[in-house]
Amino acid sequence: MKRESIIRAFEEFLKGRGLKLTSQRRRIFERAFATHEHFSAEALVGWLQAEAGPRASRATVYRTLGLLVDGKFLSALDAEKGELVYEHVLGHTHHDHMLCLECGKIEEFHDERIEELQLAACRKKGFELVSHDLRLRGYCRGCARKRSLSSSARDR
Amino acid sequence: MKRESIIRAFEEFLKGRGLKLTSQRRRIFERAFATHEHFSAEALVGWLQAEAGPRASRATVYRTLGLLVDGKFLSALDAEKGELVYEHVLGHTHHDHMLCLECGKIEEFHDERIEELQLAACRKKGFELVSHDLRLRGYCRGCARKRSLSSSARDR
């Protein structure tokens, strides 16, 4: 989805809820979509302070992030580091996450068969599924290699 | 696993780490295993205050819960209600959770095929899996029924 149309989608969303498009909201929105990594609210606050443009307070950043999550522009993920991180939803397909316990890297993966088995489990329990999240905790390829090297050195 | 042997396991665990079995730890441990529901740290603090026995401060409760999680006696679950809830590990097999958005009920389920697909996904990415958690958010059977009744009444 192109920058222009995605901003328009945000305007529509605001209009639909009787909300206004302020310079702060526009800037927060654009900065959030200029990153293609996961980012925290504090990181975003920092970027906005460091870079030129209409200033936006921490409170407004938090409020706007909430709005963007409500509008399904972003989704919040608890990567277990004491703060939520955000990722784009618009223009991205659903996926789950692998969290590296060593370096903190977040990898994404998707397996349709897992999704189907989840639905089957819900059907069996009469549970009406709204959303889910699956987080795999462990060591990414790079960190796993380093760990196995240093443990074999230790054992020698 | 019987009460007696599980307490012994706790003693062993403490001894192995050079820690002491105090009256507070014993009481917290026993109270935690006397419940077969998920419970929060605050709930446990409340029970200990309300019921007779050696008193234990909030700080000690939190510290001991941490210990019990380290020792794999309990596991902590973020049920997205602003506080962690704990459940027994000893004597229970691994399972995942369904969280009811309406009543807060936590249901458990397990599907070995999902576990296998997770492992397969990790192999593919070179990710060394340590643990995982899968949370399905939605409406439990009872709440789903109520919701569909009231929405059809509204539409009429």
Add this chain to the structure above:
DNA sequence: CTAAGTGCAAACATTTTGCAATCCA
């Protein structure tokens, strides 16, 4: 004895909120 544990209150860290001033539509 003495390392470990406890209680207390203060500290923490992230996020939320009340309110007066300001700004869009």
Add this chain to the structure above:
DNA sequence: TGGATTGCAAAATGTTTGCACTTAG
């Protein structure tokens, strides 16, 4: 114009921590 929005600082919240005193082993 008037409801929506903002910034600020204070509040909220669940959990952790420093420290002086106590206790298990």
